[in-house]
Amino acid sequence: MSITTLDNQLKTTLEPRAAGPAARLKCVRELTAAGVPVGVLVAPVIPGLNDDEIETIAAASAAAGARNMGYVLLRLPFEVKDLFREWLDTHVPDKAGRVMTLVRDMRGGRDYDATWGERQTGTGPFAELLRRRFELARRKHGLDGSRQNVLRTDLFRNPHAARQSSLFD
Numbered sequence: 001m002s003i004t005t006l007d008n009q010l011k012t013t014l015e016p017r018a019a020g021p022a023a024r025l026k027c028v029r030e031l032t033a034a035g036v037p038v039g040v041l042v043a044p045v046i047p048g049l050n051d052d053e054i055e056t057i058a059a060a061s062a063a064a065g066a067r068n069m070g071y072v073l074l075r076l077p078f079e080v081k082d083l084f085r086e087w088l089d090t091h092v093p094d095k096a097g098r099v100m101t102l103v104r105d106m107r108g109g110r111d112y113d114a115t116w117g118e119r120q121t122g123t124g125p126f127a128e129l130l131r132r133r134f135e136l137a138r139r140k141h142g143l144d145g146s147r148q149n150v151l152r153t154d155l156f157r158n159p160h161a162a163r164q165s166s167l168f169d
Helices: 008-014 021-033 051-064 078-091 093-105 125-140
Strands: 039-045 068-073
Touching (some): 008 078, 039 051, 051 068, 078 093
8 A cells, every 4th residue: 555645745746646644544444343354555755745754654563554665765767757846846845855866866867767775765865865864664563564464375265166167177
């Protein structure tokens, strides 16, 4: 389950047609109650905009029953970068310059770096700080997979199996 922000106002401008934070956390709770192991993906992490929520998203996710958590740093491939800059200028003009400076600092001076292994988390001092904060939040709230149970497949029964004929009959 992806959770970008717990801030309803930011969610409304950033993801206007997506479910809100409360609905996403409710989904985590309901799936967990049904025995489904749930992980949360904080994505995209936008430096200078929602990165300050990593710890609160971790706490809320753990409280809802999530078992692990990952993150993906904002990616701005060619098709998206101008659209995102326009979004920043429209919705958070006071933060636009800082956000783009941090993005470039984490992308080797560019808006985007497609290098495998780096495009998800970035490089440089701010990326390392983000990674450390994330790992601390994961450990603090038990979202490092240590609460992971083995998924029981023996409880699954295909309801259509009795009606389906064999391919080789």
